[in-house]
Amino acid sequence: MKKLGLFVIAIGFMACQSENKSSNTADTANLATSTDSLTFKYDSVKVYSKTPVSINKTVTDTSKAVISYPLFNDEKINQFIESKIKLTADSGKNYKTYNDYASDFIKGYDDFKKSEKDYPQTWFLDIKAKVVTQKPGYLSLLNTYVNYAGGAHPNSIFTYINYNPVTHQEILLDSLIQPGSMIKLTAIAEKIFRKNEKLSATASLKDGYFFEKDTFKLNDNFTITDQGLMFLYNPYEIKAYVYGTTELVIPFSELKEIAKPNSLLSHTN
Incomplete structure (x- = not known):
């Protein structure tokens, strides 16, 4: 049996801003091509809170929500992946877009800080869907969901997504x-x-x-x-x-x- 370790990553943020942009870093921007002519690149949505964690102006940390996902040349695949990623939301809300999902998490933090002004920690949401297998008739992704909104440690969920890109059906x-x-x-x-x-x-x-x-x-x-x-x-x-x-x-x-x-x-x- 193989066990994956869980690591809590402390993230420091240097600016309080909100953004929604594509990620073009070296480890995510490369196009991947398979034998069934599917191509994809990784994209992302990032939303930052404008509420600082401290009233001390020298402390610039704030909360952040990041959703990274593969973007295929086939829109049906993209729609399926997006629907599966948004199922990891624990709020019970039906988000229309990745940005809505990330923004709602940040709104939760901002609303919390209004009543808990002395709360000393930031929150973070980190969702990353990664292609692990791609071959004719089979596409498998690992969706990693890490959420910290207070408590002893983050909540972590690792979910495999299995899909047939030929029939456009989920593989059960x-x-x-x-x-x-x-x-x-x-x-x-x-x-x-x-x-x-x-x-x-x-x-x-x-x-x-x-x-x-x-x-x-x-x-x-x-x-x-x-x-x-x-x-x-x-x-x-x-x-x-x-x-x-x-x-x-x-x-x-x-x-x-x-x-x-x-x-x-x-x-x-």
């Missing part, structure tokens, strides 16, 4: 496996999980894990790698926050009787 797990095979897939995954965690086949999952009713369960947060079908559990999902994310890979060799023929999980694909 049920579309990749044989009907009625979820129980078998779960059993295979549990064996791998217990091996990774150094647990016996009968060891209870109550101690140190958050599985409901002491029963192992797969989630729907997955991607397809060169090694096989990988699931990702977020902080707090099955373990304490300190353990970060948990990855579980099911090799293609274990999916022979489960994968649908000619699917992304089959060896003949």
Whole structure:
């Protein structure tokens, strides 16, 4: 099992301003081209609060919201990605644009500071959607959502987005496996999980894990790698926050009787 560490980044801001602009830095501006002629570049929206964190004029820190995302030459793909990114909003609001999303977060901070003038910290929202796999018939992105609005640490959510750029449909797990095979897939995954965690086949999952009713369960947060079908559990999902994310890979060799023929999980694909 591979664990991704979580790092809290202290961000200092030198100016109080609001902006909505494209990002053209060296690590994001390069065009990426795939065999199915899709191209994309990374773009971003950035909104800063005009409310300083301190009445001391020498302290210029303020809150910031940044949303970075790939912009494809196919508008249908862009619309799908935008809809999935905006689902990570925890306000329950229906944002029309990335800028609306970022601006609402900053508005929340500004409204909070009106009643809590002595509050000493800034807030930040950092959302980054990154293309991890791009091939004919399959596009996978990892959407990283980090939100800090007070408290002991930021809230972090890592979500895979799977899409078929040919049919313009989201790829769901049920579309990749044989009907009625979820129980078998779960059993295979549990064996791998217990091996990774150094647990016996009968060891209870109550101690140190958050599985409901002491029963192992797969989630729907997955991607397809060169090694096989990988699931990702977020902080707090099955373990304490300190353990970060948990990855579980099911090799293609274990999916022979489960994968649908000619699917992304089959060896003949």
